[in-house]
Amino acid sequence: MNTLSVKIHEDVHYIGVNDRETHLFENMWPLDNGISYNSYLLTGEKNVLLDTVKITKVDSFLVKIQNILKDKPLDYLVIHHMEPDHSGSIKSVIDMYPDVKLVGNKKTQDFLEAFYGVTGNFIEVKEGDTLDLGDKKLTFYMTPMVHWPESMVSYESKHKILFSQDAFGGFGALDGPIFDDEINWDFYESETRRYYSNIVGKHSKQVQVAIKKLAGLDISMICPVHGPVWRSKPEKIVSLYDKWSKFDTDEGVVIVYGTMYGNTSIMAEAIARVLAEEGIKDVKMYDVSKTHNSHIINEIWKYKGLILGSCTYNNGLFPIMSNLVNVIKMNNIQNHILGVFGSYSWSGGAVKTLKEFGETCQYDFIENVVEVKCSPAIDDLEKCAEIAKEMAKRLKESR
Known part of the structure; x- marks a missing residue:
């Protein structure tokens, strides 16, 4: 069972899981090298879970949360994106932490009810709203159609982290290394572009809008829900998404x-x-x-x-x-x-x-x-x- 969690900071934890069993992403796109479903846990005055994982990986995922929180409560679950590979474990988290407050936008709430019948304990956030966590703050930015209508990102100002949902993600399981300065980029570059071209690329105009919207943030790290965490050179993945969404091509x-x-x-x-x-x-x-x-x-x-x-x-x-x-x-x-x-x-x-x-x-x-x-x-x-x-x-x- 994959129960590894990784400290990004003393109070920020990577609790993602790898999926090497699923053959086709969205039942269409080959996962020859697997895929990761990334989730993150902020601890401190308030404990916040950022996204969940596909339901097939829920057991090891819940173990990771319990190992970190122990007997402490989970105060918030931030839902950046409702596609089931990231929202599939929401009901299981609620079962374990029934008092948890769910944070999302109006369209998130619609999907929550339609997918899972979940209607209570919901906090609606809009463009630019901030969730005060005491020792940290999360500010929310709407990124509609990157690549679903409810998609949004959040910015944690203490550590200058952008939690970017599917944006800036890629195919490929994380085979030990999870950070951009640990991975073999020669392998991940193709898998990241394949993810972009297969999943996000249709919405390239909206990607450009999102990049421009987030350009003013002081970002030291990008934490997507697929692929590596960009702690060393977050500007690199932004630059690539900018290139791909502008349809800039190489000679060939x-x-x-x-x-x-x-x-x-x-x-x-x-x-x-x-x-x-x-x-x-x-x-x-x-x-x-x-x-x-x-x-x-x-x-x-x-x-x-x-x-x-x-x-x-x-x-x-x-x-x-x-x-x-x-x-x-x-x-x-x-x-x-x-x-x-x-x-x-x-x-x-x-x-x-x-x-x-x-x-x-x-x-x-x-x-x-x-x-x-x-x-x-x-x-x-x-x-x-x-x-x-x-x-x-x-x-x-x-x-």
């Missing part, structure tokens, strides 16, 4: 193709090779049937160039590619150069759909479109090379 190309019998993949390989010859060093290629959309979306968020290729299936887009395209549209991914190609046997449809997708997303669209009947001939591959050359040209012009 993601090629994603859907193929049944390998003909479309031949075209993809030809494009990739010419991109390398044109000096593009970061080229990522994915068979949409083998790589989960979560990982593909992560790379698309990072690189400016995107090339999609698909065989035609029943007069339309290859179904698995169609799913990826829908996820790209759902997440409102912006600021890309797009090229498309594809193949068909007796009737087209895939390339037409990809072109319409490019128009809908208002990408910088490469007009050199290649559609091949059955298998590509040498002149078809030469046309594919033109897509690569034009992509490289536009990438270099955008430097």
Whole structure:
């Protein structure tokens, strides 16, 4: 049983848990490296729990609270975000501490009743309200749609800590290290961007609003509900979220193709090779049937160039590619150069759909479109090379 708690300060405790059993976050996104559900406990004149954890981890979570508080009361439970991976243990906390006061905003209260039937002992807070804890104070800031409507953050002024709920979080269990100066950032950077692109990215405009709202705070530490605690360089994760929410991209190309019998993949390989010859060093290629959309979306968020290729299936887009395209549209991914190609046997449809997708997303669209009947001939591959050359040209012009 995971019962480890970590002192952040003498009166601030990390009491999060790791989940290495769940396969899919939100039953959609792979958790190849697990995930942490972070919770925090402030002790002193008043004892305050900041968020809970997924109900599957409630037993070890409650043990941590008891080990710290012993026979002392829990005065407040601050609920920054009501998604069940953070609110799932609320009723269990209330059962153990029936006098605890719940702190949240008006929309929090609505979700509390709808999810758990909880209606009493609630303190509503609004933008800029402060909860006086005697030796500490918590000030609340609303961050709606980062990434739920009730989402908010709190700032503890004594230690200058921002409790940021899902904002500034990431995928990946915390395998011993929990602080940013302890972790291997080469691993966590990709998992953090994947979390952003999969979960938060659709709401990038609201992320920008939140970053600007919090810019005036003197923040020495950021404590999110997923991923590492940022005690050494909190400005680093803020800078990354700022970059990602502005759709700032790196030079590189993601090629994603859907193929049944390998003909479309031949075209993809030809494009990739010419991109390398044109000096593009970061080229990522994915068979949409083998790589989960979560990982593909992560790379698309990072690189400016995107090339999609698909065989035609029943007069339309290859179904698995169609799913990826829908996820790209759902997440409102912006600021890309797009090229498309594809193949068909007796009737087209895939390339037409990809072109319409490019128009809908208002990408910088490469007009050199290649559609091949059955298998590509040498002149078809030469046309594919033109897509690569034009992509490289536009990438270099955008430097």
